[in-house]
Amino acid sequence: MTADPSNANATYRLNLCDMTGGSSGGPWIKSKTSGHNGVVISVNSYGYRGVKAMHGPKFNASTQLVYDAARGGSTSAVVGGGF
Secondary structure: OEEOHHHOOOEEEEEOOOOOHHHOOOEEEEOOEOOEOOEEEEEOOEOOOOOOEEEEEOOOHHHHHHHHHHOOOOOHHHHOOOO
């Protein structure tokens, strides 16, 4: 896995990958460690015509806020004020 040079290295690239559009949304899990199930760092998101690779966003603190809100946490940090 590398950064995507076609997107100013702002996203990930999984090189030499045969996955296609039907795999969108599948998680990319960072290596498991002792006593830990691993961490989702991206999802299958897009590809470029003629490039044998799959691309996905780099998860960050904003991604964590959305995840926490979906699990029932506060949405104020995600939508700027809540509902």
